Amino acid sequence: xxxxxxxxxxxxxxxxxxxxxxxxxxxxxVRNAWAQDFVNNPGKAxxxxxxxxxxxxxxxxxxxxxxxxxxxxxxxxxxxxGDGGMLNTMKPMALQGNGILGKKVNYVTGDTQTKSDxxxxxxxxxxxxxxxxxxxxxxxxxxxxAVQSLCHEAGVMxxxxxxxxNDTTGKDKRKYGFRHFxxxxxxxxxxxxxxxxxYGTDRKAYHLTADYTWGWTQExxxxxxxxxxxxxxxxxxxxxxxxxxxxxxxTPVLDSGADVLILNHYGKDMVNSLTQAVQFGLRxxxxxxxxFQIVVPLFSRLMAQGAGENIKGILGSTNWNWALQxxxxxxxxxxxxQEYGFPPSQAAHTCYVQTLLYxxxxxxAGTFYPCEVIxxxxxxxxxxxxxxxxxxxxxxxxxxxxxxxxEGNDNPSNQxxxxxxxxxxxxxxxxxxxxxxxxxxxSCK
Amino acid sequence: MDAFVLQILNGLDKGxxxxxxxxxxxxxxxxxxxxxxxxxxxxxxxxFCAVSFQQLLTISRKVKDESVTFFDAYKEVPYLEIWWGDxxxxxxxxxxxxxxxxxxxxxxxxxxxxxxxxxxxFYKRTHAEQILVTxxxxxxxxxxxxxxxxxNPIPTPAPAMLSGxxxxxxxxxxxxSVAYPYWRLVYFLFSLxxxxxxFAFLRYTTFGMVVRAGMSDRETVSLLGLNVERRFTILFxxxxxxxxxxxxxxxxxxxxxxxxxxxxxxxxxxxxxVGGMGSLPGAVAAGFLLGILQSFASMNEIKSLxxxxxxIIVYLIAVIVLLVRPRGLMGQKGVMED
Numbered sequence: 001x002x003x004x005x006x007x008x009x010x011x012x013x014x015x016x017x018x019x020x021x022x023x024x025x026x027x028x029x030v031r032n033a034w035a036q037d038f039v040n041n042p043g044k045a046x047x048x049x050x051x052x053x054x055x056x057x058x059x060x061x062x063x064x065x066x067x068x069x070x071x072x073x074x075x076x077x078x079x080x081x082g083d084g085g086m087l088n089t090m091k092p093m094a095l096q097g098n099g100i101l102g103k104k105v106n107y108v109t110g111d112t113q114t115k116s117d118x119x120x121x122x123x124x125x126x127x128x129x130x131x132x133x134x135x136x137x138x139x140x141x142x143x144x145x146a147v148q149s150l151c152h153e154a155g156v157m158x159x160x161x162x163x164x165x166n167d168t169t170g171k172d173k174r175k176y177g178f179r180h181f182x183x184x185x186x187x188x189x190x191x192x193x194x195x196x197x198x199y200g201t202d203r204k205a206y207h208l209t210a211d212y213t214w215g216w217t218q219e220x221x222x223x224x225x226x227x228x229x230x231x232x233x234x235x236x237x238x239x240x241x242x243x244x245x246x247x248x249x250x251t252p253v254l255d256s257g258a259d260v261l262i263l264n265h266y267g268k269d270m271v272n273s274l275t276q277a278v279q280f281g282l283r284x285x286x287x288x289x290x291x292f293q294i295v296v297p298l299f300s301r302l303m304a305q306g307a308g309e310n311i312k313g314i315l316g317s318t319n320w321n322w323a324l325q326x327x328x329x330x331x332x333x334x335x336x337x338q339e340y341g342f343p344p345s346q347a348a349h350t351c352y353v354q355t356l357l358y359x360x361x362x363x364x365a366g367t368f369y370p371c372e373v374i375x376x377x378x379x380x381x382x383x384x385x386x387x388x389x390x391x392x393x394x395x396x397x398x399x400x401x402x403x404x405x406x407e408g409n410d411n412p413s414n415q416x417x418x419x420x421x422x423x424x425x426x427x428x429x430x431x432x433x434x435x436x437x438x439x440x441x442x443s444c445k
Numbered sequence: 446m447d448a449f450v451l452q453i454l455n456g457l458d459k460g461x462x463x464x465x466x467x468x469x470x471x472x473x474x475x476x477x478x479x480x481x482x483x484x485x486x487x488x489x490x491x492x493f494c495a496v497s498f499q500q501l502l503t504i505s506r507k508v509k510d511e512s513v514t515f516f517d518a519y520k521e522v523p524y525l526e527i528w529w530g531d532x533x534x535x536x537x538x539x540x541x542x543x544x545x546x547x548x549x550x551x552x553x554x555x556x557x558x559x560x561x562x563x564x565x566x567f568y569k570r571t572h573a574e575q576i577l578v579t580x581x582x583x584x585x586x587x588x589x590x591x592x593x594x595x596x597n598p599i600p601t602p603a604p605a606m607l608s609g610x611x612x613x614x615x616x617x618x619x620x621x622s623v624a625y626p627y628w629r630l631v632y633f634l635f636s637l638x639x640x641x642x643x644f645a646f647l648r649y650t651t652f653g654m655v656v657r658a659g660m661s662d663r664e665t666v667s668l669l670g671l672n673v674e675r676r677f678t679i680l681f682x683x684x685x686x687x688x689x690x691x692x693x694x695x696x697x698x699x700x701x702x703x704x705x706x707x708x709x710x711x712x713x714x715x716x717x718x719v720g721g722m723g724s725l726p727g728a729v730a731a732g733f734l735l736g737i738l739q740s741f742a743s744m745n746e747i748k749s750l751x752x753x754x755x756x757i758i759v760y761l762i763a764v765i766v767l768l769v770r771p772r773g774l775m776g777q778k779g780v781m782e783d
Contacts, residue, residue, distance in 0.1 A: 058597075237745075244708075245698060251455050252744055285622070338517065
C-alpha cells in the first residue's frame with residue numbers, strides 16, 4: 001500500500017472523527033443530552049414509568065390504599081385527564097397537562113408489606129424490570145430509609161411518602177431522596193405548647209412506642225418537647241410493630257403514677273392501642289388529682305375513623321387535613337372526593353404532592369436526568385399545594401411549611417369530620433438547624 | 446395492689462386462649478396420638494366464622510350522604526337496618542356472640558372432614574411426618590383465608606353493651622380505681638364454660654366414658670365391640686369446635702387476620718408440654734398458669750430488674766419443667782419420656 005493512500009486514509013478518519021465530535025457536541029446543552037447516562041433514561045420513548053411502592057398489607061395498609069388512590073389521581077392529572085386538581089393551583093408551575101416533558105405517564109405498583117426487605121425487593125423490581133424513573137410511597141420510616149438508600153445507590157429519584165422519623169432527612173438522608181411530609185421534631189415543637197396550655201406544665205408522661213426508627217425519634221422528640229414544658233417522663237416502653245393486643249403494655253400504666261399516656265403508634269397499631277387504653281378505663285381515671293389524658297402525637301383521619309368514639313378530645317399533630325380552607329386543599333379534596341366518594345387522608349395528600357413536585361422539577365429542568373431534577377427541587381419554594389408557602393430545603397431535602405395541631409372532634413358534622421384543627425403552627429416555630437440530626441446527603445452520580 | 450389484680454385478670458384472659466387451644470390439642474393427641482400443628486389454623490377459622498357472619502349481617506346498600514356537600518359522598522347502610530331499624534342495628538351489634546351458632550356446625554364439619562379425609566392416614570406415621578403434614582395443612586388454610594379475606598386485620602367489635610369497663614374493684618371491695626374491660630371478662634367466663642362442658646361431656650356421658658377408656662386402652666375397648674374409631678373422629682370434631690369458639694370470641698380483643706392462629710400455636714404447644722402431653726387438666730392448668738406468669742413478667746417492676754423476661758418466661762418455664770419432670774406437670778408416665 002502506498003504512503004499516499006495511508007495519508008488519505010488517516011486524513012479521512014481524522015475528518016470523520018472531527019465531524020462526529022462537532023456534530024454531537026451541541027447536544028450536551030439540549031434536552032435528553034444525557035442519553036444512556038442515567039438509569040432508565042427514556043430517550044425518545046413516548047411514555048415513562050413511575051413506581052408507587054405502598055403497604056397493601058400490614059398495620060399501615062389503610063394508609064397505603066389511600067396513597068395508591070392519590071398516585072393514580074396524580075397520574076391522571078399529569079396526563080391531562082380529570083379536572084386537574086392542584087395542577088390548577090400550584091405556583092410556580094411548569095407542567096402543561098400533557099404528561100411530563102410531553103411523555104405520557106404510566107405507573108407500576110408494589111406492596112411494601114410495611115417491611116424493609118419486601119419494600120426494597122419491590123423497589124428493585126420496579127427499577128430493574130419496569131424501568132421506573134422515580135419511586136414514591138411507603139408508610140413507614142423504616143421502609144422509607146431502606147428504599148431511599150436503595151434508590152440512592154441505584155441513582156433513581158425517591159420521593160418519600162408517609163415517613164415521619166427525624167432520621168429520614170436526618171442521619172439517613174440521601175441526595176436522591178426528598179420528603180414533603182413533616183417529621184417528629186416538628187410534631188414535638190408544634191404540639192408541646194398546646195399540651196402545656198391544655199394540661200398544664202406539671203404532668204407525668206408514660207410513652208408506649210413502636211419499636212423502630214419512627215417510634216424512637218418520635219418518642220425522643222415528644223419527650224424533649226414535653227420535658228421542656230416541665231413534664232416528667234415516668235417510663236418509655238417499646239412495643240413490637242403490629243402487636244395486636246397491647247393489654248400487657250397498658251396495664252402497667254395504671255400503676256405507674258403517670259397521668260398522661262403518649263401513644264407513639266400509627267395506623268392499626270394506634271387504633272388498637274388507643275381502643276384498648278380506653279377499654280381499660282384510662283380516660284375515666286383521675287391520677288395525681290388530674291384527669292388522665294391520652295396524646296397521639298401523629299394523627300390521621302383514617303386512624304380517627306378506625307378508633308371511632310375513642311378519638312374524641314384527643315390531641316395530636318398532622319401534616320395536612322382535608323378541612324383546610326385554602327384553594328389548593330379544596331381543589332384536591334374536590335377532585336379526590338369526586339373520584340372516590342370520600343376525602344383524602346394526609347398520606348394521600350403528601351403522595352399526590354410529591355408526584356406533582358417531581359413532575360414539575362423534571363419539566364423545569366427540561367430533563368429526566370436525576371442530578372438536574374435534584375437541582376430543581378433543592379431550595380425550591382412553592383405555594384398552592386396546601387398548608388401555604390413551602391420550602392424544599394436543599395441542605396437536607398426536608399419540606400418546611402406550617403404544621404397542624406388537631407383534636408378528635410366531639411361533635412362531627414358528617415362522617416368525615418373527625419378531626420378539627422386547633423392551631424396552625426407557623427413554619428418558623430418548627431424549623432431547625434439541619435446539622436442537629438447529622439447525616440450526609442452524598443453526591444449525585 | 447391495683448396493678449396486681451389487673452395483671453391476674455390479664456393473665457387469666459391470656460390463659461383462657463392458651464387453655465382452650467391447648468385443650469383441643471391435648472384431646473387430639475391423647476385420643477389419636479397426632480401432633481396437630483394445624484390446630485392454630487382452626488382458631489383462625491373460628492375467628493373468620495365471626496368475620497363471615499358479621500359480613501353477612503352487614504350486606505349493605507350505598508346511600509348518598511346528604512351531609513357532605515362538596516362532592517358526592519356515599520355511606521353503606523346495611524339492609525338489616527333499612528328493613529328493621531333499631532332491631533336490625535342491634536342484631537348487627539351482637540354479630541360476634543351470635544356467630545357462635547354458625548361456628549359450631551361449621552367447625553364440627555371441618556373437623557370431621559379433615560379427620561376422615563386426611564388425619565386418619567397419618568395415625569401410624571411418625572410424629573415428624575405428622576408435624577410436616579399438619580404444618581403444611583395450616584399453611585394451606587392460612588393462604589385460603591388470605592385469598593378470600595385479604596391479609597389485613599378485619600375489625601370485629603364486641604356488642605356496645607359489653608365494650609366498656611367493668612368496675613371490678615367495686616365488686617371486689619378494692620375501690621373504684623380497678624376496672625377491667627367487660628369483653629375480656631366475658632372471654633374468661635366463656636372459656637371456663639367451654640372447658641367445663643368438655644370435661645362434663647367426657648366425665649358424665651357414655652360417649653365420654655368410652656372415649657376415656659379408649660384413650661387408656663384402645664384395643665381392649667375395641668374388643669368389647671365398641672366403635673372407638675368413630676368416637677375419636679367425633680372427638681376430633683369437638684376439638685375443632687373448641688379451637689373455633691376460642692377464635693370467635695377472641696375477635697373483639699384483637700381484629701382477626703389470616704395468621705393469628707400461628708401466634709398462639711407455638712405457645713399452646715409449650716402449654717401442652719408443660720401441662721403434660723395427653724393430660725386435659727394439665728393443659729388447662731398450664732394455660733392459666735403460664736398466662737398469669739407471662740402477665741406478671743410484663744410488670745414494670747419486674748421488667749426493670751429482668752428486661753425481656755415477659756418475652757421468654759413461657760419458654761423458660763418449659764425448659765425448667767422438662768428438666769425436672771419430663772412428663773410435664775400432670776402428664777402420664779411414659780409419654781414423651783423416651
